[in-house]
Amino acid sequence: MGRNGAGATMNKKCVSLLLFLVYSASLLSKNCAASAGVSVGRWARFEASAKNARTYRNPYADVTLNVTYESPIGKRTKFWGFYDGARTWKIRFMPDRIGTWKYDAAFSDGSGLTSGTFECIPSDIPGMISADRANPMWFGYRSGEHVLIRSFHVGDRFFAENWPVAKRKAFLDWAQTQGYNMLSVASHYLNRDAKDRGRGWKTPDLWPLNAAEYRKAEAILSDLAARKIMAYPFAGFFGQSSDFPVAHQDQILYIKYVLARLGPYWNVLFNVAGPEPKIKPKEFQNAMAFVDVNRLGRKIRELDIFGHPISIHNPSGDDPYKNEDWLSFVTLQGWKGTNLSDIYSGMMKNHHDARPLYAQEVFWPGNKYHKISDKVDIRKKAFVLMMSAAAINYADMNGNSSTGFSGSMDLPDRNQANHDIVRKVWDFFETIPFYRMSPSHKTADKGFCLADEGRRYLVYLDHGATVNVSVQSGRYRVTWINARDTSDRRHAGTTNDGRNLSAPNAGDDWLLLLVAEDMDDIASSNRR
Numbered sequence: 210m211g212r213n214g215a216g217a218t219m220n221k222k223c224v225s226l227l228l229f230l231v232y233s234a235s236l237l238s239k240n241c242a243a244s245a246g247v248s249v250g251r252w253a254r255f256e257a258s259a260k261n262a263r264t265y266r267n268p269y270a271d272v273t274l275n276v277t278y279e280s281p282i283g284k285r286t287k288f289w290g291f292y293d294g295a296r297t298w299k300i301r302f303m304p305d306r307i308g309t310w311k312y313d314a315a316f317s318d319g320s321g322l323t324s325g326t327f328e329c330i331p332s333d334i335p336g337m338i339s340a341d342r343a344n345p346m347w348f349g350y351r352s353g354e355h356v357l358i359r360s361f362h363v364g365d366r367f368f369a370e371n372w373p374v375a376k377r378k379a380f381l382d383w384a385q386t387q388g389y390n391m392l393s394v395a396s397h398y399l400n401r402d403a404k405d406r407g408r409g410w411k412t413p414d415l416w417p418l419n420a421a422e423y424r425k426a427e428a429i430l431s432d433l434a435a436r437k438i439m440a441y442p443f444a445g446f447f448g449q450s451s452d453f454p455v456a457h458q459d460q461i462l463y464i465k466y467v468l469a470r471l472g473p474y475w476n477v478l479f480n481v482a483g484p485e486p487k488i489k490p491k492e493f494q495n496a497m498a499f500v501d502v503n504r505l506g507r508k509i510r511e512l513d514i515f516g517h518p519i520s521i522h523n524p525s526g527d528d529p530y531k532n533e534d535w536l537s538f539v540t541l542q543g544w545k546g547t548n549l550s551d552i553y554s555g556m557m558k559n560h561h562d563a564r565p566l567y568a569q570e571v572f573w574p575g576n577k578y579h580k581i582s583d584k585v586d587i588r589k590k591a592f593v594l595m596m597s598a599a600a601i602n603y604a605d606m607n608g609n610s611s612t613g614f615s616g617s618m619d620l621p622d623r624n625q626a627n628h629d630i631v632r633k634v635w636d637f638f639e640t641i642p643f644y645r646m647s648p649s650h651k652t653a654d655k656g657f658c659l660a661d662e663g664r665r666y667l668v669y670l671d672h673g674a675t676v677n678v679s680v681q682s683g684r685y686r687v688t689w690i691n692a693r694d695t696s697d698r699r700h701a702g703t704t705n706d707g708r709n710l711s712a713p714n715a716g717d718d719w720l721l722l723l724v725a726e727d728m729d730d731i732a733s734s735n736r737r
Contacts, residue, residue, distance in 0.1 A: 246326075246327075246328070247327045247328070248327070248328045248329075248330050249304060249327050249328070249329055249330070250329070250330060250331070250332025250333075250334060251304060251305065251306070251307055251329055251330065251331055251332045251334065251352075252303060252304075252305065252332060252334035252335075252336055252337060252351075252352070252475045253303070253304075253332055253334060253475075254301055254302070254303060254473045254474065255300075255301065255302045255303075255304060255310070255327050255329075255473075256299060256300065256301050257299065257300050257314075257325065258293075258297055258298070258299050259274060259290070259297070259298045259299070259300070259314065259321065259323070260296050260297060260298075261296055261298060261316060261320055261321060262296060262320075263318070263320050268292045269292050269418045269462070269466065270462055271318075272316055272317055272318050272320070273289050273290075273316070273317040274289060274290035274291070274298045274300060274314055274315075274316055274317075275287070275288075275289055275290075275314065275315055275316075275317060276288050276289060276290055276300050276302075276312055276313070276314045277312065277313045277314075278302055278310060278311070278312045279310065279311040279312070280304075280306050280308070280310060281306055281307070281308025281309055281310065281329070282306065282308075286514055287514075288300075288302065288469070288514055289465065289469055290314065290469060291420075291466055291469040291470055292418075292420060293420045293424075294420040294421065298316075300312070300314055301469065301470065301472075301473040302473055303337065303472070303473040303474070303475060303515055304327075304329040305336075305337070305351065306329060307329050307330060307331060308328070308329055309326055309327075309328055309329075310326060310327050310328075310329055311324065311325070311326050312324065312325055312326070312327075334434075334475055335350045335352060335354045335356065335437075336350030336351040336352030336353070336354055336475065337350065337351040337352075337475040337515060337516075337517070338350060338351075338356070338439050338475065338476060338477075338478060338517070338518060339351045339516070339518060340518070340537065340538070340563070340564060340565055341355055341356075341565075341644050343355070343644055343645060344644050344645060344646075344647060345562075345563045345564060345565065346560065346561075346562065346563075346564070346565060346566070346598045346647055346648075347565055347598055347600075347643070347644050348518075348538070348565045348600055349644065351516075355644040356390065357635060357638055357639055357643065358390065358391055358439075358567075358600035358601070359388050359389050359390050359391065359601070359603075359632075359635050360389070360390075360391035360392070360393055360441065360567075360600060360601060360602040360603065361384060361389045361391070361392055361393070361602070361603050361604065361605075361615070362392075362393040362395075362443070362573065362602055362603070362604040362610065362615050363380075363392050363393065363394055363395065363615055363616075363618055364395050364396075364610070364611040364612075364615055364616035364617070364618070365395040365396035365400070365401055365406050365407040365410050365412065365611055365616075366396075366410045366412075366616075366617075366618070367392070367394050367395070367396075367397070367429075367618065368394065368396065368397050368412045368413055368425070368426060368429055369396075369410035369411050369412045370411045370412075370413075370425060371410065371411045372410065376618065376619065377429075377618075379620060380618040380619075380620065381432070381433075381436060381438070383620055383623075384438070385436055385438070387628055387632060388632055388635065388636070389438065390437060390438055390439060391438065391439040391440070391441060391600075391602075392433070392438060392439070392440055392441070393441045393443050393569065393602050394440055394441065394442060394443055395407065395443045395444065395610065395611065396410060396412045396443075396444065396448075397412065397413075397426070397440070397442045397443065397444070398413075398415040398416075398426070398442055398444070398445070398446060398448065398467065399414060399415060399416060399444065399447075399448045399451035399452065399453055400412045400414055400451060401444060401448060401449060401450045401451060402450050402451060402452070403449075403450045405609070405611055406450070406611050407450075413425040413426035414452075415463070415467060416452060416453055416454055416463050417454075418462070418463065418466050423466075423470050423471075426471075427470065427471070430471065430474055430476070430477065433476060434474060434475065434476045437476075438476065439476040439477065439478065440476060440477050440478070441478045441480065441567070441569075441602075442477075442478075442479070442480050443480070443483065443484065443522065444480070444482070444483050444484065444522070445479070445480030445481050445482045445483050445521070445522060446463070446464065446467065446479070446480070446481060446482065446505070446509070447460075447481065447482040447486075447493065447496075447497055447505065448482065448483065449482075449483065449484055449485070449486070449489060449492045449493060450492050453494070453496075455494055455496045460505065460508075461508065461512075464505075464508060464509055464512060465512060468509075468512055468513055468514075472513060472514070472515050472517070473515070477517060478517060478518045478519070478520070478538075479509060479513070479517050479518065479519040479520070480519070480520055480521065480522055480540070481502055481505050481506045481509065481519065481520070481521045482497050482502060482505070482521060482522065483521065483522020483523075483540075484522045484524075484542075484570075485522065485523065485524040485542075486498075486502060486521075486522075487499070487523065487524055487529070488524045499529070502521055502530065503530070503533060503535070506519065506521065506530070506533065506535035506536065507534070507535045509535070510535040510537075516537075518537045518538050518565070519535065519536065519537050519538075520536055520537065520538045520539065520540040520567065521536070521540060522540055522542075522569065523540055523541065523542055524542060525542045525543035525545075525570075526542075526543050527555075527558065527559055528540065528541060528559050531559060531561055531564075532561070536564070537564060538564050538565040538566065538567055539559055539560065539561055539564060539565070539566045539567065540567045540569045541555070541556070541559055541566065541567065541568055541569060541570070541571055541599075542569055542570035542571065543555060543570070543571065544556070544571050545570075545571065545573070545576075545578055545579040545580060545581070546579075546580040546581065547580065547581050547583075547586045547589075547590060549589060549590065549593045549657075549671055552571070552590065552593055552594065552597075553593050553596070553597050553650070553657055556568065556594065556597035556598075556599050556648075557597055557648060557650065560597065560598065560599075560648070565598075565600060566597075566598065566599045566600065567599070567600045567602060568594055568599040568600060568601050568602060569602045570602070570610075571594065571599070571601075571602075572590060572591070572594060572601055572602070572603055572604070573603075573604035573606055573610070573615075574587060574604070574605065574606070574624070574627055575604070575605060575606035575607050575608075575612075575613050575624070576604060576606040576608070576609070576610060577606075577608050577609060579606075584626065584627065584630055585717070587627055587630050587631065588630050588633075588634065588692065588693070588718070589671050589692075589718060591630065591631045591634040591635075592634055592657075592669050592671075592692060592718070592720075593657055593669065593671070595634060595635075595638055595643075596648065596657035596658070596659055596667075596669050597648050597657070598646075598647060598648050598659070601631070601635075603628075603631050605622075605623055605624050605627065605628065633695065636695075637690075637695040637720075640695075641665070641667065641722070642661070642665070643659070645661040645664070645665070646659040646660055646661045646665060646667065647659065647660065647661075649662075649666075651679075652666065652678060652679050652680075653666075653668045653676055653677070653678045653679075654676060654677045655668075655670060655674050655675075655676045655677075656668045656669050656670040656671065656674070656676060656721075657669045657671075658678070662681055663680075663681035663683065663725065664724075664725050664728055665722070665723065665724050665725070665728065666678055666680060666685070666707070666721075666722070666723040667720060667721070667722050667723075668720065668721040669692070669718070669719075669720055670712055670718060670719050670720075670721065671717075671718045672717060672718065673712035673713065673714065673716065673717065673718070673719055674711075674712060675709055675710065675711040675712070676710050676711075676712075676721060677707060677708045677709065677710070678707035678708075678710065678721070678723060679707060680704075680706070680707040680723060682705075683705065683725050683726070684703050684704070684705045684725070684726045685703060685704050685705070685707070685723040685724060685725055685726065686700070686702075686703055686723070686724045686725075686726060687700070687701040687702055687703060687704055687710060687721070687722075687723060688700050688701065688721075688722045688723075688724070689701055689712060689713055689719055689720070689721060689722075690719065690720040690721075690722060691713075691715075691716055691719060691720075692716075692717075692718040692719055692720055693716060693717070693718070695720070699713060703726065704723065707723065
């Protein structure tokens with residue numbers, strides 16, 4: 210071929226390449242342009258789509274859609290999008306500040322770029338779940354609003370496509386009416402492939418990466434978000450008896466994809482692995498030793514730009530990760546009986562002053578390992594867990610954790626009376642500013658005490674008695690509250706020293722509330 214012919218061929222190739230790049234960029238711009246002028250609620254999810262005309266061997270790994278978001282005050286945050294099937298990529302973000310946001314998106318191989326804006330407006334979302342800003346021993350919302358966690362454990366079928374939609378709706382309608390605002394969910398993110406567990410239930414399988422599987426999970430997570438219900442993944446990213454990735458590079462790819470899709474949900478908590486990787490190594494492919502959990506916990510914490518609460522599902526006993534730098538809340542199993550002093554001591558030993566505590570497998574009536582069934586014991590244990598500032602994950606079982614009402618979620622299987630007992634305990638704590646109070650076991654010489662020093666003191670006596678409370682100087686109104694019926698409140702004058710305060714003779718367990726005279730009486734601005 211002559212020089213002129215070769216030049217012409219080269220020119221044609223250059224023109225073709227240029228046209229291809231322009232075409233790719235125009236597609237990306239066209240598909241993201243729809244986001245311009247879009248309004249998104251604070252703490253809700255902004256989303257935009259992008260097309261890419263290039264063909265990739267593995268579009269989940271071969272190219273990254275990098276995004277930079279700029280807040281109304283100029284703070285810049287780098288994140289990434291995700292492949293959503295065919296030639297579609299998406300970007301998602303959870304804005305936390307009202308005003309105009311800007312973003313720039315570009316594929317890592319130069320196949321397209323775009324920019325746009327969206328408006329963040331007020332919403333009814335209370336904020337991303339987090340530690341309480343006033344007192345991080347409790348959970349709260351990133352916005353500063355408070356929340357009393359009312360968690361319930363559900364079994365492997367919850368996310369399954371072969372569990373009837375009507376049954377899921379009936380269960381969730383009941384759960385909302387009952388006041389539950391968090392679900393601990395088995396076989397979410399990965400199926401627990403074991404007999405009488407996840408096997409047979411077609412739950413979304415988040416590894417290997419498959420956008421269609423994620424969309425199934427997101428439909429249900431979106432329903433939970435609309436219902437103001439949070440989700441705790443019982444088995445976490447790397448679940449027992451599941452097909453999670455073992456190669457470190459694949460683990461990071463998996464984590465980043467989960468974060469790109471689920472990170473912008475305000476109502477999700479993260480769990481590295483579970484249940485019990487420490488004592489069941491073979492069921493975790495011998496790939497979830499202490500060092501692995503720490504490595505993955507730090508990596509998730511590093512990559513999660515939103516800062517979701519993250520923990521690890523431990524076996525029974527003390528939390529060996531309690532003081533790790535990546536951990537943001539303690540998850541406990543154990544103290545499964547009715548010895549109230551032991552239960553309280555266990556919670557206090559594991560509570561971190563600056564991190565919430567989730568009593569995950571501590572209060573599961575009907576479970577074969579939990580020795581509690583009597584209704585009086587259920588009430589008393591609920592009160593003691595609350596007095597230890599623990600977030601209760603309640604269950605209703607008949608065997609292992611996949612049985613009973615927790616397993617089936619069929620309403621006729623529930624023990625409604627027990628649910629009502631625990632609900633009444635939670636309802637009582639909603640009437641006081643519990644989030645200002647911390648466990649203070651040395652403040653009262655009997656029972657269990659929560660204190661907001663100099664303002665409010667709450668003492669729970671599992672049996673009536675005379676109690677001495679070491680209060681700061683001042684005068685306090687004295688109210689005795691019947692733990693069996695907290696609407697029965699008996700005012701008993703005032704005290705300036707907290708000494709020799711005797712419970713009424715009637716009944717069994719009582720609550721003593723001391724409120725400084727210059728404070729409001731029993732009142733709370735808390736909303737769940």
